[in-house]
Amino acid sequence: MNSPKKITIAVTGLNATDSPGPGVAVIRALREGFDHIRIIGLSYEALEPGLYLHDLVDKTYQIPYPSAGANTLLERITYIHQQEELGVLIPNFDAELYNFIRISSELLKLGIATFLPTHRQLEDRDKLNLDEFGRKHDLKVPESLVIHKEAGLKKAAEQLDYPIVVKGRYYDAYIAQNEHEASKAFQRLNAKWGLPVIIQKFIKGTEINIAALGDGKGGTISIVPMRKLTITDKGKAWAGITLEDESLLQLARHFSEVTHWRGGFELEVMKDPGGDLYIMEVNPRFPAWIYLTAAAGQNQPAALAKMAMGEEVAPFDTYAVGKMFIRYAWDHVTDVSEFQQISAFGEL
Structure with a gap:
C-alpha cells in the first residue's frame, strides 16, 4: 500500500x-x-x-x-x-x-x-481606517486620530482626553498619561515604524483576544477567545486562558459575515465594565498564541492549510474552556x- x-x-x-x-x-x-x-x-x-x-x-x-x-x-x-x-x-x-x-x-x-484576504480587506481593517471600518460594519471601535506631526498630539489629546493610546503604523502601542509620555511614545514609534502615528481613545476594561478563521464567504470555521493573564512590557501575552463567552463568538461571526474575511485573523478586544466590546485592532493573520487553538481542540493552522488545498473543512463547534498557555524562555x-x-x- x-x-x-x-x-x-x-x-x-x-x-x-x-x-x-x-x-x-x-x-x-x-x-x-x-x-x-x-x-x-x-x-x-x-x-x-x-x-x-x-x-x-x-x-x-x-x-x-x-x-x-x-x-x-x-x-x-x-x-x-x-x-x-x-x-x-x-x-x-x-x-x-x-x-x-x-x-x-x-x-x-x-x-x-x-489562503489569504484580499488587498481591499487588508486595507479596510488597517489601523488608519479602523474608525471608518467600525462605522461601516456596525462594530464598536475606540475613537482614533491619525497624525503626521508631533504637533498634532496636543489637538488629539484635547479631543480624546488623557490617558490616550499612542500606536505605531504596524506594531507597538504605549499608554500615555500626559503630554510628556505622549511625546516620548510618538518619537519612539516614529523612529521605529515611521509616520503616521495613531492616537486612540483609552478604553478601560478587560483585554481579550479572539483567534478566528474565516472561509472567505461570510462564514467562520473556528473561533477561540483568550484572556491575557500576563503581559510583557510590550503588551504581548505571556500567559492566557480560553474563555466561554457567547458575545465574543458572536462578535467574531459578525466580523466574518460583514467582511467575508478569507484566512486567519485576530480581534484585539476590550470589554468595558458595562459589557460593551470594543475592537482595538484587527490583525490580518494568526496571532503568536495560535497554538492554544490546537490545544483547545480547534487547530486553526491545520484547517487553513487544508482549505488552501481545496478541502472542505466543517466549522468547529466546541473548544476546551479553561485551557491555559504559559510562554517561557529557553x-x-x-x-x-x-x-x-x-x-x-x-x-x-
Missing part, C-alpha cells in the same frame, strides 16, 4: 523572541494536524530562533524584506519551490501580506496554495557554522 503523500508547507514569522512572530506556533500546530508533513521556514534575518529548531523546521531559506517588492519575492519563492516543491505557503507578518497577496495567483500557477544551543551558512548562502 502506498504511503500518504508528504505535504510541504512554507511558513514565515520565525522570530520567537519576547515579541514573538506566529511562525513557530503555527508550525507546532501544523505538525499536530498532519501525519506526513515537511516544514520549510522562510526567514528575514539570520538570528530568528525558529531557523535553528530542527525538530520543527526541516529546512530554512532567507527571503527578501517586503521593501524589495513583490517581483523580487516571487523570484525567490520560485527558486525555493524548485528545490522543495512547496504545496502551501502561510505568511504570518502584517507587513509582508501585501506582497504575498499580490503574487498569490502566480504562486498558484506554480502549484503553491495560499536557551537553544547551536553551532556558529549554522549561523554562518544562513548568513552566507541564505539556506540552512
